[in-house]
Amino acid sequence: xxxxxxxxxxxxxxxxxxxxxxxxxxxxxxxxxxxxxxxxxxxxxxxxxxxxxxxxxxxxxxxx
Numbered sequence: 678x679x680x681x682x683x684x685x686x687x688x689x690x691x692x693x694x695x696x697x698x699x700x701x702x703x704x705x706x707x708x709x710x711x712x713x714x715x716x717x718x719x720x721x722x723x724x725x726x727x728x729x730x731x732x733x734x735x736x737x738x739x740x741x
Contacts, residue, residue, distance in 0.1 A: 680723040684730040698736035699726045 688695060702725035706714060717724040728734040 680720075681727050681730050685726070688730070694736075694738060695729065698729050702729060702734055702736075 685695075699722065703721045706725055707721050711724075714721055714724060725734075729736065
Protein backbone atom coordinates (compact mmCIF):
# COMPACT_ATOMS: atom_id res chain seq x y z
CA UNK A 678 0.00 0.00 0.00
CA UNK A 679 1.20 3.46 -0.85
CA UNK A 680 0.88 6.25 1.70
CA UNK A 681 -2.80 7.35 1.76
CA UNK A 682 -2.22 10.84 0.30
CA UNK A 683 -5.87 11.34 -0.62
CA UNK A 684 -6.86 10.90 3.02
CA UNK A 685 -4.14 13.28 4.10
CA UNK A 686 -5.20 15.95 1.60
CA UNK A 687 -8.85 15.66 2.59
CA UNK A 688 -8.11 15.68 6.33
CA UNK A 689 -9.45 18.85 7.93
CA UNK A 690 -8.33 18.26 11.50
CA UNK A 691 -5.19 19.28 13.34
CA UNK A 692 -2.22 18.23 11.19
CA UNK A 693 0.13 18.08 14.18
CA UNK A 694 -2.18 15.62 15.98
CA UNK A 695 -2.54 13.28 13.00
CA UNK A 696 1.22 13.38 12.37
CA UNK A 697 1.99 12.60 16.00
CA UNK A 698 -0.60 9.81 16.12
CA UNK A 699 0.82 8.23 12.95
CA UNK A 700 4.37 8.50 14.23
CA UNK A 701 3.51 6.88 17.55
CA UNK A 702 1.50 4.13 15.86
CA UNK A 703 4.43 3.46 13.50
CA UNK A 704 6.70 3.05 16.50
CA UNK A 705 4.24 0.66 18.16
CA UNK A 706 3.95 -1.48 15.03
CA UNK A 707 7.70 -1.71 14.55
CA UNK A 708 8.37 -2.56 18.21
CA UNK A 709 5.71 -5.29 18.17
CA UNK A 710 6.99 -6.60 14.83
CA UNK A 711 3.38 -6.71 13.67
CA UNK A 712 2.93 -9.32 10.89
CA UNK A 713 0.76 -6.84 8.98
CA UNK A 714 3.97 -4.92 8.20
CA UNK A 715 5.11 -7.74 5.90
CA UNK A 716 1.73 -7.66 4.12
CA UNK A 717 2.38 -3.95 3.52
CA UNK A 718 5.82 -4.50 1.92
CA UNK A 719 7.55 -3.40 5.13
CA UNK A 720 6.13 0.12 4.95
CA UNK A 721 5.36 0.87 8.58
CA UNK A 722 4.40 4.56 8.25
CA UNK A 723 1.90 3.99 5.45
CA UNK A 724 0.36 1.12 7.43
CA UNK A 725 0.06 3.30 10.52
CA UNK A 726 -1.43 6.17 8.50
CA UNK A 727 -4.01 3.84 6.95
CA UNK A 728 -4.96 2.53 10.39
CA UNK A 729 -5.36 6.07 11.73
CA UNK A 730 -7.32 7.43 8.74
CA UNK A 731 -9.67 4.43 8.56
CA UNK A 732 -10.13 4.60 12.34
CA UNK A 733 -8.96 1.01 12.71
CA UNK A 734 -6.86 2.53 15.49
CA UNK A 735 -8.19 5.53 17.39
CA UNK A 736 -6.17 8.20 19.10
CA UNK A 737 -6.91 10.90 21.64
CA UNK A 738 -5.06 13.81 23.14
CA UNK A 739 -4.80 13.59 26.90
CA UNK A 740 -4.60 16.67 29.09
CA UNK A 741 -1.77 16.54 31.58
